[in-house]
Amino acid sequence: MNIYIDIDDTICRTPPNRDYSKAKPILENIALANQLYDEGHQITYWTARGGVSGIDWTKVTEKQLKKWGAKHHALKLTKPAYDLFIDDKVLNARVWEKRGNKVAMRVILQQFQKDKDNDEKEDEQSGDRHDGPA
Ligand SMILES: [Mg+2]
Numbered sequence: 827m828n829i830y831i832d833i834d835d836t837i838c839r840t841p842p843n844r845d846y847s848k849a850k851p852i853l854e855n856i857a858l859a860n861q862l863y864d865e866g867h868q869i870t871y872w873t874a875r876g877g878v879s880g881i882d883w884t885k886v887t888e889k890q891l892k893k894w895g896a897k898h899h900a901l902k903l904t905k906p907a908y909d910l911f912i913d914d915k916v917l918n919a920r921v922w923e924k925r926g927n928k929v930a931m932r933v934i935l936q937q938f939q940k941d942k943d944n945d946e947k948e949d950e951q952s953g954d955r956h957d958g959p960a
Contacts, residue, residue: 827935831859832905833873833887836919837896846875847886851894855923863897871898874905 834840837856838849863869871891875883884903891898917934 827862827938828868828870829862830870830872831898832919833871833875836922837871838890838894844879846883846890849890851890851896852923853894855919856894856896858922860895860897863899869898870900870902871896872902872905874907875903877903877905877907 831837834844834846834849836852837859838851840846840849859869871887873883873887875881875887882903884901887901887903890896891901915938917938
């Protein structure tokens with residue numbers, strides 16, 4: 827799977843003043859992400875750091891990922907700033923943190939795949955196509 831993982835308050839605790847250099851790693855979550863990496867998934871860390879302020883946090887972030895041992899294939903600082911993200915393929919970081927042990931993570935990924943397969947099957951049966959708005 828191609829998996830995008832947020833950074834702040836997902837794999838680290840970041841101070842409310844958003845001084846990213848002071849972020850503290852959540853090692854359990856990094857271990858979960860590393861497990862996904864080791865299982866062969868494509869891991870991209872995706873953050874909105876600097877998106878509003880215009881400050882380039884690339885170097886700080888790269889150093890942190892390295893220091894924290896966060897395995898990844900790519901780092902993108904292109905995530906838009908938003909207050910709420912509504913999407914059909916989201917796993918909330920709090921749920922991930924609470925239930926993301928090895929077994930739960932495998933079950934979650936399997937469930938995502940099953941849901942996707944079922945959606946596609948239903949679409950095929952109903953003749954729906956995903957060509958976007960007419
Ligand atoms: Mg975040």
